[in-house]
Amino acid sequence: MSHGDQEVHIGARADHHPPHEVEHHEPGFWRRYVFSTDHKVIGIQYGITALLFLLFGFTLMMIMRWQLAYPGEAFPLKWLVDLMGVDNMPDGIMLPEFYNQLGAMHGTIMVFLGIVPLAVGAFGNYVVPLQIGAPDMAFPKLNLTSYWVYFLGGVTMFVSFFLPGGAANSGWTSYAPLSVIATTGQTFWLLGMVFLITSSLLGSVNFIVTIIQLRANGLTFMRLPFFVWAQFVTAFLLLLAFPPLEAAGVMQLMDRLAGTSFFLPSGLVVSGVPLSVSGGGSPLLWQHLFWFLAHPEVYVLILPAMGIVGEVIANNTRKPLWGYRPMVYSIVFLGFMSFIVWAHHMFLTGMGTTISAFFQTTTMIISIPSIVILTALFLSLWGGSIRYNTPMLFALAFLPMFGIGGLTGLPLGLAPPDIHLHDTYYVIGHFHYVVAPGTLFALFAGIYYWFPKVTGRKMNDALGKVHFYLSFIFINGVFMPMFIQGLAGVSRRLYDGGAQYAHAQDVLHWNEFMSVSAWLLGIAQIPFILNFFWSMKRGQKVTANHWEATTLEWAATTSPPLAHGNFAAVPEVHRGPYEYSVPGHSRDYAPQNQVAEA
Amino acid sequence: MDSHGAEDIKKQVRGYIMVFVALMALTIVTVAISYLHLDVAAAVTVALVVATIKASLVASYFMHLISEKKLIYATLMLTALFFVGLMFLPVSHMLDPIQN
Amino acid sequence: MQIPYNSVARPDTGLYNAKLGIWLFLASEVMLFGALFSSYVLLRVGAPTWPHGYTILNVPLATLNTVILIGSSVTMVMSWASLMLKDLTKYKRYMGGTILLAFGFLIVKAFEYGAKFEHGLFPGESTFLAIYFTMTGLHGLHVVGGIIVNTYLWGPGSKMWNTDPVRFTNRVEVAGLYWHFVDLVWIFLFPVLYLL
Numbered sequence: 030m031s032h033g034d035q036e037v038h039i040g041a042r043a044d045h046h047p048p049h050e051v052e053h054h055e056p057g058f059w060r061r062y063v064f065s066t067d068h069k070v071i072g073i074q075y076g077i078t079a080l081l082f083l084l085f086g087f088t089l090m091m092i093m094r095w096q097l098a099y100p101g102e103a104f105p106l107k108w109l110v111d112l113m114g115v116d117n118m119p120d121g122i123m124l125p126e127f128y129n130q131l132g133a134m135h136g137t138i139m140v141f142l143g144i145v146p147l148a149v150g151a152f153g154n155y156v157v158p159l160q161i162g163a164p165d166m167a168f169p170k171l172n173l174t175s176y177w178v179y180f181l182g183g184v185t186m187f188v189s190f191f192l193p194g195g196a197a198n199s200g201w202t203s204y205a206p207l208s209v210i211a212t213t214g215q216t217f218w219l220l221g222m223v224f225l226i227t228s229s230l231l232g233s234v235n236f237i238v239t240i241i242q243l244r245a246n247g248l249t250f251m252r253l254p255f256f257v258w259a260q261f262v263t264a265f266l267l268l269l270a271f272p273p274l275e276a277a278g279v280m281q282l283m284d285r286l287a288g289t290s291f292f293l294p295s296g297l298v299v300s301g302v303p304l305s306v307s308g309g310g311s312p313l314l315w316q317h318l319f320w321f322l323a324h325p326e327v328y329v330l331i332l333p334a335m336g337i338v339g340e341v342i343a344n345n346t347r348k349p350l351w352g353y354r355p356m357v358y359s360i361v362f363l364g365f366m367s368f369i370v371w372a373h374h375m376f377l378t379g380m381g382t383t384i385s386a387f388f389q390t391t392t393m394i395i396s397i398p399s400i401v402i403l404t405a406l407f408l409s410l411w412g413g414s415i416r417y418n419t420p421m422l423f424a425l426a427f428l429p430m431f432g433i434g435g436l437t438g439l440p441l442g443l444a445p446p447d448i449h450l451h452d453t454y455y456v457i458g459h460f461h462y463v464v465a466p467g468t469l470f471a472l473f474a475g476i477y478y479w480f481p482k483v484t485g486r487k488m489n490d491a492l493g494k495v496h497f498y499l500s501f502i503f504i505n506g507v508f509m510p511m512f513i514q515g516l517a518g519v520s521r522r523l524y525d526g527g528a529q530y531a532h533a534q535d536v537l538h539w540n541e542f543m544s545v546s547a548w549l550l551g552i553a554q555i556p557f558i559l560n561f562f563w564s565m566k567r568g569q570k571v572t573a574n575h576w577e578a579t580t581l582e583w584a585a586t587t588s589p590p591l592a593h594g595n596f597a598a599v600p601e602v603h604r605g606p607y608e609y610s611v612p613g614h615s616r617d618y619a620p621q622n623q624v625a626e627a
Numbered sequence: 628m629d630s631h632g633a634e635d636i637k638k639q640v641r642g643y644i645m646v647f648v649a650l651m652a653l654t655i656v657t658v659a660i661s662y663l664h665l666d667v668a669a670a671v672t673v674a675l676v677v678a679t680i681k682a683s684l685v686a687s688y689f690m691h692l693i694s695e696k697k698l699i700y701a702t703l704m705l706t707a708l709f710f711v712g713l714m715f716l717p718v719s720h721m722l723d724p725i726q727n
Numbered sequence: 728m729q730i731p732y733n734s735v736a737r738p739d740t741g742l743y744n745a746k747l748g749i750w751l752f753l754a755s756e757v758m759l760f761g762a763l764f765s766s767y768v769l770l771r772v773g774a775p776t777w778p779h780g781y782t783i784l785n786v787p788l789a790t791l792n793t794v795i796l797i798g799s800s801v802t803m804v805m806s807w808a809s810l811m812l813k814d815l816t817k818y819k820r821y822m823g824g825t826i827l828l829a830f831g832f833l834i835v836k837a838f839e840y841g842a843k844f845e846h847g848l849f850p851g852e853s854t855f856l857a858i859y860f861t862m863t864g865l866h867g868l869h870v871v872g873g874i875i876v877n878t879y880l881w882g883p884g885s886k887m888w889n890t891d892p893v894r895f896t897n898r899v900e901v902a903g904l905y906w907h908f909v910d911l912v913w914i915f916l917f918p919v920l921y922l923l
Contacts, residue, residue, distance in 0.1 A: 164728050164729075164730060164731075165728065165730060167730060167744045167748065168730075168744070168745075168748065169730070230752070230755050233751075233755075234748050234751045234752050234755075235748075237747075237751055238744050238747050238748045238751065241698070241740060241747060242731075242732050242737050242740065242742070242744050242747060243730070243731060243732070243744075265705075268751060268754065268755050269705075269706060269709050269754060269755060269758050270758075271755070272755050272756070272758035272759035272761075272762060273713060273758060273759070273761070273762035273765075275759055275762075276759055276760075276762035276763050276766070276865075277762065279861065279865065280766065280861060283850060283857065283860075283861055287849075287850045287851060287857075287860075288849070288850065288851030289850045289851050289854070289857035289860075289861070290851070290854055290857065291766065291770070291854070291857055291858075291861075306851060307851060307852055307853050307854060307857070309770070309774055309853065309854040310770065310854055310857075311721075311769060311770060311773055313717075313720070313721070313769075314717065314766055314769050314770065317716075317717035317720070317765075317769075318717075318762055318765075318766070321713060321762070368709050368712060369712055369716070372716070372720060375720075378720075379724055379725045380720050380723065380724070380725060381723035381724050381725050381726060382723075382725075382726075383723045384716075384719055384720050384723045593728045594728045633812055636808050636811045636812055637812075639808060640805065640808050643801055643804055643805065643808070644801075646801075647797065647798070647801045650797045651794065651797070654790065654793050654794065654797070657918055657922065658786065658790050658922065661781060661786070661918075661921075661922035661923075664779075667923070670922070670923055671923055674918035674919070674922055674923055675918070677918070678914050678915050678917075678918050678919075681914045682911050682914050682915065685797075685800060685907055685910055685911050685914065686907070686911065689800050689801075689803075689804045689903075689907045689910075690903075690904055690907045690908075696740060696741040696742055698740050698741075698742060698747065699742070699746075699747070699750050702750055702751060702754055703750070703754065705754075706754040706757050706758065707757075709758065710757055710758065710761045713758065713761050713762060713765050714761065714764065714765050714768065717765055717769050718765070718768050718769045718772055721769060721772060721773055722772070
């Protein structure tokens with residue numbers, strides 16, 4: 030296969046290539062596309078599965094928002110009511126129990142089945158080996174296992190909707206004791222989490238070993254693309270933070286299935302009847318173990334996104350990233366700090382001033398590396414020759430959106446304002462700003478950016494811009510009013526969106542506004558979905574290094590990359606990751622594997 | 628992998644036997660002490676000290692940690708830090724409740 | 728397509744891939760059992776009363792199990808040493824011994840659990856029993872995992888000795904590291920649950 034061209038087989042099936050290794054014979058369909066050990070295939074599998082789950086999780090929320098906008102009114106789409114089960118929405122009116130299921134599963138699915146598998150499983154798997162000049166991940170069979178265990182976890186979660194009593198309904202946080210006495214769906218949630226955590230652990234081992242052991246010659250740590258650093262730190266977070274939740278999951282399963290009382294306090298009375306368990310457990314123990322994972326988890330959500338934004342900004346400003354070294358130190362420090370801030374989610378659990386002060390302090394400290402990274406990314410724009418293509422628009426929007434998300438986190442990280450804001454819509458606004466116009470926008474940037482590498486074609490830029498502008502407007506329409514509602518004291522997880530509370534009356538009107546924005550946001554994804562599939566087959570064909578980038582996945586591979594071994598010749602690295610516009614060079618970019626300047 | 632000649636391995640094997648004997652002795656010690664029914668603080672301290680010594684022997688000699696590479700040490704040090712956090716912080720929350 | 732550094736060590740790190748991989752995995756296992764130990768501490772400190780382990784559990788049996796497991800750690804490291812001395816027969820003997828001792832551990836455990844159940848001592852009876860069964864149960868599952876891996880390496884997996892002896896020796900070393908860790912966990916579990 031020659032560089033840049035697509036081989037066209039007239040008459041023959043496109044998936045049969047003449048063998049290019051002597052002892053290699055073509056594996057069948059199942060080994061090539063379903064049970065492949067090739068990191069690129071696995072990356073695509075993760076990508077498709079994750080995008081489907083994102084769509085599903087988003088749909089759950091769009092349904093919830095009907096109930097919030099028009100509490101107690103019948104859902105207008107009868108076929109959807111039938112699909113969701115008449116028992117869940119008798120006469121088309123959503124039951125509170127079903128609303129709770131939608132809420133718990135929306136969060137779970139978006140975080141664990143959508144964003145992380147896309148950010149780490151898809152982008153990480155596909156891009157990291159290419160960016161470090163490796164033939165594959167260090168443990169290809171383990172990689173395959175990781176994907177299918179994730180798939181199993183996803184199926185477990187999805188199937189739970191069809192159980193009697195429906196899916197888990199105790200929030201994505203599954204707080205005890207409510208979760209312990211909840212319906213069977215919660216057991217499936219716990220089992221699903223065990224699968225997902227296992228998948229994640231296996232994956233994180235793979236990423237760390239790959240990045241440390243399989244870097245090409247000359248690729249020192251300080252020459253790594255920022256995206257690889259982000260994935261490296263993320264993998265450590267997943268490796269060390271997930272196991273306590275696995276332990277907690279096992280304990281909650283024991284409570285639910287074996288009658289133990291790890292999380293059940295003594296004297297618990299349910300519906301007027303004392304629960305006949307030993308008691309002596311601690312609901313707080315669940316919270317500690319859950320948040321020990323869930324706080325680093327939010328950095329798992331943001332770090333790969335920062336990595337992608339770094340790549341796209343460097344490439345589209347035609348300049349090196351400003352402050353690469355501080356950014357690397359910051360991201361490592363951020364990863365470390367993320368392990369010791371978790372109880373800022375628990376300020377209202379009756380903690381004393383000493384322990385509260387500890388967690389407030391660590392939380393304030395952790396905002397510093399985030400600010401360093403965001404500032405460095407902003408400063409990287411200064412003096413750049415900015416190309417306003419679709420990936421760049423999403424990357425640029427990430428900056429202020431993540432800024433809003435991060436800044437609104439500060440009052441939550443200090444105990445006194447948190448007393449007022451905890452468990453209100455302010456929190457929902459805060460974290461959605463970081464994950465939705467934050468991470469998700471960065472992931473969109475990544476999709477538009479790396480699409481040519483995966484398919485050899487580019488997505489339509491005009492449609493991309495429509496997708497961007499509409500999404501940007503409507504996503505702000507969904508989440509900005511949440512701060513207003515939260516400051517007014519409207520609690521989260523309310524089935525009627527606050528309708529029965531006096532203090533919520535003045536801000537209730539925002540519910541309809543946010544719901545309409547959400548539905549329009551859903552419609553705004555249609556150009557993206559159409560563009561994505563259409564471009565795969567009919568997008569404009571492009572060269573191997575369409576964006577004129579410096580990093581190895583563009584500079585040293587074909588497009589799409591070779592099936593085995595990724596590189597026609599094993600690359601040697603001679604320079605840093607962002608040598609754009611180097612004075613004295615004839616070209617405005619110098620790929621990492623380029624020896625002398627052009 | 629570190630180059631191990633046959634002589635080095637035989638020396639290591641002798642080491643393994645010695646460690647095994649030490650571990651057996653320490654096991655007897657820790658069980659014997661438990662029969663003394665010391666108060667909780669003393670019992671916990673002794674038990675954990677003995678267990679740590681045993682664990683260090685297993686880790687250093689059976690797991691070859693004593694001659695392992697920097698990268699492994701670094702990973703373990705990092706893990707140890709978070710382990711300490713996980714052990715102390717939740718219980719310290721319990722021990723420092725809100726004052727009325 | 729060959730993944731580099733499967734058999735030979737990468738020069739700057741001095742490690743082959745699987746060795747780094749297993750230590751990372753063990754780091755995650757430290758956090759897993761650490762969370763359970765942390766839960767033990769929190770539950771015990773918060774409890775109005777907490778039984779001494781030796782009043783409920785069978786210390787002699789658990790001591791026997793401790794000896795068995797430590798013994799299996801010795802046979803495991805000896806099996807690796809045998810491969811380093813290029814002696815496949817000795818390797819099979821020691822690895823077989825490791826597997827048998829592991830089964831012995833599980834049999835003693837099954838006997839222990841059975842006796843508890845006979846006396847109506849189930850996990851739901853108290854938080855002490857809950858944490859006892861959960862921690863030893865999870866540890867037992869890890870023993871089962873080790874048996875599966877070791878049996879594979881003793882049996883069908885040992886064919887790799889003929890084609891790639893260095894890589895096979897590495898696999899045994901890596902499996903050994905996992906097995907020693909299982910022993911390590913028990914070294915802490917035993918005094919904490921049974922003797923305090």
